[in-house]
Amino acid sequence: MIFYDAIIAPFADYGFMRRALVACLALALGSGPIGTFLVLRRMSLMGDAMSHAILPGAAIGFLIAGLSLWAMSAGGLVVGLAVALIAGIVSRATSLREDASLAGFYLISLALGVLIVSTRGSNVDLLHVLFGSILSVDNEALLLVAAISTVSLTTLAVIYRPLVVECFDPGFLRAIAGRGSLYHVIFLILVVLNLVAGFQALGTLMAVGLMMLPAAAARFWATTVWSLAAVSIGIAFVSGWLGLLISYNFDLPSGPAIILTAGVFYAISIFVGRHGSLRNRYFPGAHFHT
Amino acid sequence: MTASIIDIDDLTVAYERRPAVHHASGSFPVGSLTAIVGPNGAGKSTLLKTIVGLMAPSTGRIVRHDLPRRAIAYLPQQAEIDRSFPITVFDTVALGLWNEIGLWGQIAGAGWRRVADALAHVGLEGFGRQPIAALSAGQFQRVLFARLLLQDAKLILLDEPFAAIDERTTEDLLAIIRQWHAEGRTVIAVLHDMDQVRQHFPQTLLLARETIGWGPTVEVLTADALRRARTLAQGWSNGHHHHAEHAA
Numbered sequence: 114m115i116f117y118d119a120i121i122a123p124f125a126d127y128g129f130m131r132r133a134l135v136a137c138l139a140l141a142l143g144s145g146p147i148g149t150f151l152v153l154r155r156m157s158l159m160g161d162a163m164s165h166a167i168l169p170g171a172a173i174g175f176l177i178a179g180l181s182l183w184a185m186s187a188g189g190l191v192v193g194l195a196v197a198l199i200a201g202i203v204s205r206a207t208s209l210r211e212d213a214s215l216a217g218f219y220l221i222s223l224a225l226g227v228l229i230v231s232t233r234g235s236n237v238d239l240l241h242v243l244f245g246s247i248l249s250v251d252n253e254a255l256l257l258v259a260a261i262s263t264v265s266l267t268t269l270a271v272i273y274r275p276l277v278v279e280c281f282d283p284g285f286l287r288a289i290a291g292r293g294s295l296y297h298v299i300f301l302i303l304v305v306l307n308l309v310a311g312f313q314a315l316g317t318l319m320a321v322g323l324m325m326l327p328a329a330a331a332r333f334w335a336t337t338v339w340s341l342a343a344v345s346i347g348i349a350f351v352s353g354w355l356g357l358l359i360s361y362n363f364d365l366p367s368g369p370a371i372i373l374t375a376g377v378f379y380a381i382s383i384f385v386g387r388h389g390s391l392r393n394r395y396f397p398g399a400h401f402h403t
Numbered sequence: 404m405t406a407s408i409i410d411i412d413d414l415t416v417a418y419e420r421r422p423a424v425h426h427a428s429g430s431f432p433v434g435s436l437t438a439i440v441g442p443n444g445a446g447k448s449t450l451l452k453t454i455v456g457l458m459a460p461s462t463g464r465i466v467r468h469d470l471p472r473r474a475i476a477y478l479p480q481q482a483e484i485d486r487s488f489p490i491t492v493f494d495t496v497a498l499g500l501w502n503e504i505g506l507w508g509q510i511a512g513a514g515w516r517r518v519a520d521a522l523a524h525v526g527l528e529g530f531g532r533q534p535i536a537a538l539s540a541g542q543f544q545r546v547l548f549a550r551l552l553l554q555d556a557k558l559i560l561l562d563e564p565f566a567a568i569d570e571r572t573t574e575d576l577l578a579i580i581r582q583w584h585a586e587g588r589t590v591i592a593v594l595h596d597m598d599q600v601r602q603h604f605p606q607t608l609l610l611a612r613e614t615i616g617w618g619p620t621v622e623v624l625t626a627d628a629l630r631r632a633r634t635l636a637q638g639w640s641n642g643h644h645h646h647a648e649h650a651a
Contacts, residue, residue: 153488274506278498281488284479288455289501289554291472336489336534 123361130357133247133367136258136314137353140323143262143307145346146269148328149338150300153280157325158212159197163301164308164321165219166196168226171242171312176233180241182254186309189317193305196222226317244368245316247357254313261310265303272296277338315368322372323349330379333386348378405432408470408558408589409454413463416446416453423449425612426463431591433468436584438594438604438620442636445610447593448480451560454591473502476556478547480563486535486543493531495546496521499553521549526575541572548576559583561592565599577603597624611635 124130151160170192171185178184196218203214230239250258269276275296278286287293311320327348328341335341356371385392407430416424424446431437439447452458454465455477467475497510497518504510510518522528525545535543544564551559561580565573581603583590594600600607600620607620611632616623 153485272506277490280485281490281495282479282484282498284452284457284477284483285498287457288475288477288479289472290506291456336536337491338489341489 119362120358123358129248129250130361132250132252132255133314133357134354136247136250136255137357137371138350139255139259139262140307140311140314141327141346141349141353143258143265143310144324145327145349146342147265147303147307148324148349149331149342149345150276150280151304151324152328152332153338153341154300157329158215160304160308160321160324162200162215162219162222163193163197163305164312164317165226166222167193167305167308167312167320168242168317169222169229170226171317172226172229175238175242176229180238182257182313185242186257186313189309189312190305192222193308194302197301197305241316243316243318244366245312245314245319247314247367247371248360250314258310258313261306265307268299268303272299276300315371319368319372322375323352326372326375326379327352330375330382330386333382333388333390336388348375352378405434406468407431408433408435408468410466410468411450411463412466414450414453414460414465415462416449416458417461418449422446422461422612424453424610427610427612427614428463429608429614429617431589432606433589434584434587435589435606436580436604437589437591437606437608438600439591439608439610440594440597440600440624441610441615441632444612444636444639445632446612447610448562450610451477451562451591451593455560470558474557476551476554476559478551478559478561478564481540481544481547481566484547486538488535490535491531492522492527492533492535492538492546493518495535496531496549496553499550502554517553518549521552522546524552525549525579539569540567541569544568544572544576548579552579556588558589559591561590563593563595565594565596573599597629600624612639 124134148160151157167189170188170190172188173192174181174184174186174188200211200214200218226242227239230242275286275290275293279293279296283293307324308320311323314320315323327345330348331341331344335344352375353371356374357367359365359374360367360370383390387393409431411427411429414424414427415422423444427446427450439450441447449458453460454467455475456472497514499521500510500514500518503514519528519531522531525548527542527545527549530538530542535546538546564576568576577599580590580592592604594604601624604620606618607616607623608614609616609623609628609632612635615632615635616625616628
């Protein structure tokens with residue numbers, strides 16, 4: 114059966130494909146909702162900058178312990194959080210706007226990370242760090258990714274209400290409950306955690322893609338926060354699944370294949386999405402008569 | 404002399420060391436209905452934010468008499484709210500129950516009815532399932548007033564509640580403000596329309612960073628005092644915005 118051969122067989126036949134698929138599911142569950150909030154908070158650029166900021170941290174971990182999952186993750190987490198913090202302080206304490214300060218930080222991070230990896234590793238190591246290798250995800254990495262998704266979803270459930278209000282009407286939240294910035298900081302930690310998870314599978318350059326593209330595409334299909342998150346999860350997972358198949362069948366690198374698949378969903382959504390798409394704008398159909 | 408609900412004691416609030424409110428003192432009496440007016444950059448919003456606790460005094464202090472955070476309701480300027488946010492009218496209004504449900508509580512049966520009643524009160528019956536993005540500025544302001552109704556607060560602070568709002572909505576919302584006043588709640592509103600202030604607000608605070616006048620509206624809004632406020636505003640420089648002022 115052609116359908117079975119194309120869609121199911123690779124996963125049935127190979128353990129590494131199954132692990133990659135499960136990794137995609139775990140990544141989608143964490144990155145979907147986080148990406149949704151990034152888009153709603155107009156922090157897309159922040160996500161981008163933080164994903165690059167993980168690189169020098171992971172590189173330092175690599176320098177100390179080689180291609181060790183834990184060392185690179187811990188390094189990425191620490192440096193990612195530090196850069197988010199410092200960029201925030203720089204934009205608040207100086208006249209530089211936050212987007213410029215973030216752009217500055219991520220360019221420096223990227224250059225520094227590549228430099229550090231190059232001092233000891235080979236080009237293969239560098240490619241691994243930059244673009245990841247979801248097909249070589251082992252059980253240990255899978256556990257890490259799944260653990261991060263679990264922590265993300267649980268934490269989001271706990272802070273969901275204040276986080277939503279803080280995006281939408283920050284003055285109200287601070288007036289009625291105080292501590293608006295607490296939820297912002299918790300959210301930033303979740304962003305970095307999920308980027309570290311994505312970094313294992315997709316590399317520093319691609320990790321943010323599975324966060325932003327599905328969330329941006331979901332804006333054209335859903336109109337409430339929870340349904341946006343659900344659609345994002347769906348698009349992210351299907352992108353992972355189709356991307357892996359494309360990568361397997363055509364012998365292409367898996368990370369870019371997954372992100373490009375998500376990109377195709379994004380493009381389709383821009384054109385034919387149900388809310389605010391080009392189709393709505395130029396072919397609105399009959400208007401309601403009341 | 405009536406008791407005061409908020410005392411302002413030699414208050415200075417600064418943004419990046421530039422004072423927005425400068426050595427202001429005075430009291431809001433319990434149950435008063437006060438308009439805060441003044442030129443742009445006069446510190447009106449800053450004063451409200453400091454009373455709510457969103458900004459900290461640089462010097463001086465604000466004394467809230469027997470007034471916990473939950474007894475204060477605050478309406479931010481519409482510009483500070485993301486009106487494209489994917490949230491329904493019902494959910495927005497239900498936030499007014501925050502003091503009762505907190506971070507995790509659920510809305511009980513009576514709560515659902517109260518949200519529906521509040522929506523009906525502001526003339527938006529049946530709008531509950533609409534996303535707020537579909538509303539006009541006037542309708543959205545009605546939604547925020549419904550939320551204020553649910554908060555059931557002793558002190559209600561309104562930051563430019565009628566900016567860019569249609570006349571009909573303004574009338575309806577003014578009626579709600581009068582009702583709050585009749586119920587003995589203290590209402591403080593930042594406003595620009597002097598005729599509206601003269602007509603509906605018995606007390607006025609004329610602010611130009613410092614207090615120019617504070618008391619019965621007819622005594623405060625004199626041509627002389629308004630001219631003084633304008634002259635002061637013209638003296639504020641150092642990169643501050645100079646919009647055409649509409650406080651006349």
